[in-house]
Amino acid sequence: MSNDRLLARRDLEFMLYEWLKVDQLAARERFHAYDRDMFDSVLDLAEHLGTEVFAPINRLLDENEPRMGLDGRVIQPPELLTALRAFGESGLIASTFDEEIGGAQLPYAVRSACMTYLAAGSLATYAYPFLSEANAHLLVTHGTPGQIATFAIPILEGRWFGTMCLSEQQAGSSLGDITTIAVPQEDGTHRVFGSKMWISGGDHELADNIVHLVLARTPGAPVGPRGLSLFIVPRHLPDGSGEPGERNDVTLVGLNHKMGYRGTTNTLLAFGDGAHTPGAQAGAVGFLVGEVGSGLPIMFDMMNEARIGVGAGAVAVGYTGYLHSLAYARERPQGRPMNLKDASAPQVPIIDHPDVRRMLLAQKAYVEGGLALVLFCALLVDEQLTASTDDAAAEATLLLGLLTPIAKSWPSRWCLTANDLAIQVHGGYGYTRDFPVEQFYRDNRLNMIHEGTHGIQAVDLIGRKILRSSDGLRSLWTRMERSIAAATAVGGAPARHAAALAHHIAEVKAALEDTREVEALLANATSGLEAIGHVVVAWLWLEQECVARSGTGAFYEGKRSAAEYFFAHELPIVTPLLDTLRRRDRLFLDLDPNSL
The missing domain is CATH 1.10.540.10 (Acyl-CoA dehydrogenase/oxidase, N-terminal domain)
Structure with a gap:
């Protein structure tokens, strides 16, 4: 390629x-x-x-x-x-x-x-x-x-691979309903019994061993999330030298066949069904990580890292789709300029048509905005580790916690839209397998689902990250206000965009200031997630625009044009998205399920 x-x-x-x-x-x-x-x-x-x-x-x-x-x-x-x-x-x-x-x-x-x-x-x-x-x-x-x-x-060392085993057939994202059991043994290990569904990379022949991290509950543990513990359950138990030894009691029951993302095995696994250890003691051998009952908080470390990675993956697939459609638009001749009446004139590349440019510029705004978001979050991780003061490290932690559901969900939503537009740019060819853009769309569609669906991230953002504590949001507003002041001082388009961003920040604050009717607020959390996500990405576009303001050449012009597109065509959707939050709309709460 x-x-x-x-x-x-x-x-x-x-x-x-x-x-x-x-x-x-x-x-x-x-x-x-x-x-x-x-x-x-x-x-x-x-x-x-x-x-x-x-x-x-x-x-x-x-x-x-x-x-x-x-x-x-x-x-x-x-x-x-x-x-x-x-x-x-x-x-x-x-x-x-x-x-x-x-x-x-x-x-x-x-x-x-x-x-x-x-x-x-x-x-x-x-x-x-x-x-x-x-x-x-x-x-x-x-x-x-x-x-x-x-x-x-x-x-x-690249010799073994690892998984995260959370979901079960009766408990997808509802982790408190997990039923897998881990029975303590005299030697300090546990014996794990149960099954796990939708496990990416759960079984294959690509590595010497697979290290499963399994959420399970010990006998007598409290119901719900607080009763969960975390266990290392390797496919092969290490021998005395640390190399893969006897097969653990972990069985591949079946493979799930997905719309896209097909190269990654997605599995139903059984733990403790005796298929690999006939005559041996029943149960898959598991090793407790941390304390009993601390499984979910520990697992969230991996889940949050994975969520930002999901957003980065969505950006990547959206980005390559954009570049494929850009190359196609430059190469594909079709039609003539609207003001040219001579039917014998040569056809022009489709990139010369305004509507194709619209679709390309939208893709550029989505994928470059999404890339800015995930790189900014990655830099916050570096700040956590190496900031010169404790206060700076603490601020990075607050911001990263607030932005994690946005970094997962905004690219998964809008870089998928970029893939949709890439298909549209290809026209009839885009809907065939002659070009790879149809696969990019299918691959990217999963990212709104796994590691916590779009709606779950919305409730996390509004319910946990904002309503429970406003420290992270205040830190975000402070950062944005500094950027707005700097852009205002620059003048021109950055100042105009800074004023628009300030207006929409005020809208978000107004929509969230009334903490009554929390149930109605959470029922519309997805609108809140998308609105706040657009405000965050607009802020990152404003920062990029300020850096690119004096650059010459096509690259910098492209940055400025993408920023203009985002502020003119994307940021205005924040107002209607926030309207349902401001009104505490009850449609989804009061709707009779039998009417659907």
């Missing part, structure tokens, strides 16, 4: 270096071994893997989805294993971890940019190491030294 149809390197460099000033992180102790040239070298590596290793197998995996053989093993194209081995050998999976456990202490902002290249190349391929990295991060944060050495280090 051509590099210019995967991700725009110039845009990444603009955001990392001209806007976020990520190269200045090298002055901090944690990142002292780096400079901009080294950051660029890591990006070169990710670009190579995404373009030359992942992208060439993206359609192959879509057309040859996983299947179960007669022996119960998963069958997938061998090219997938080759690609994942290349990724494992790159060392990228451990890049942000501490040097003392084999990491390279790369800034998260640079790592996030690398991830976007890989996900743009093949989201289904990258899902395996992406989930594994989050799994290892949880273990490093909450596991014992022995658990880190036994289970996290092989993942960071």
Whole structure:
């Protein structure tokens, strides 16, 4: 695949270096071994893997989805294993971890940019190491030294993969209804019994071992979320040397067949059904992480990391779809200018038609706005770790907590719209398999669902992150007000856009200031999520516009045009979205289900 149809390197460099000033992180102790040239070298590596290793197998995996053989093993194209081995050998999976456990202490902002290249190349391929990295991060944060050495280090070395096992057939997102049981044993382990549904990467033959992180409840535990504990349940129990030994009692029951994202196995797993250990003691051996009853708070560390990663993946697939449609629009001749009456005149590329330009500019605004959002969140992670003062680190934590549901859901919603527009730009060809944009749409459609649906993120944002505590929101408004003041001082379009942003911030504040009728407010939380998400992305576009205001050439002109589009055509939708919140609309609450 051509590099210019995967991700725009110039845009990444603009955001990392001209806007976020990520190269200045090298002055901090944690990142002292780096400079901009080294950051660029890591990006070169990710670009190579995404373009030359992942992208060439993206359609192959879509057309040859996983299947179960007669022996119960998963069958997938061998090219997938080759690609994942290349990724494992790159060392990228451990890049942000501490040097003392084999990491390279790369800034998260640079790592996030690398991830976007890989996900743009093949989201289904990258899902395996992406989930594994989050799994290892949880273990490093909450596991014992022995658990880190036994289970996290092989993942960071690229030899093992990891999963998160939460959902069950009767309890999808309602984790408090989980019924999987973990029975304590005299040797300190637990025996796990139950099943888990929708487990991405839950079974395959792509690694020596799979480390499952399983939510379960111990006997007598309280009902609901507080009764959940977290357990390491490996597919193979490590032997005395730490290598995969006997098979644990974890069974692949079936594969789910998805609309897109087909290269990633999605599984129904049984724990403790005895299929792999006939005659042995029943139950899958599990190792408790943290304390009994602390499973959900610990698991949320992995879930929140995964949620931001989902948003980044949505950006990646939206971005490559945009670049494919841009290239097609430049190459495809059709029609003539509206004011040209000569039917014998040569046809023009469709990019010359205003409506096609509208669709391309909308895509650009969505995907570059989404990329700015996930890179900004990644920089907040770096701030948490390395800020010069405790107050600055605390502010980064507040902002990241507030923005996590937005970073997951806004790109999943609007970069999917970008994929929809990419199909439209291709016309009839877009709805065929002659071009990859139809696969991009199918792959991206999952991102509004997994790791907490769009509606769940909305309730999290409004109900937990705003109504329970306004500290994060106040910190966000303070940041935005500084940007508005700076843009106002610049004058011209930035000042005009700053005034519009200030107006919509005031609208959000007014819609949320009445904390009565909380039930009605939460019933319309999705409108609130989308409105606040648009305000946040408008703010990030204002910041980009200010940086690009004096630049010359097509790149900077494109930035300014995309900012103008977002403020003229997108930000105004905030007003009607907030209207249902202001009115505390009760339609969804009072609607008789029998009337549907």
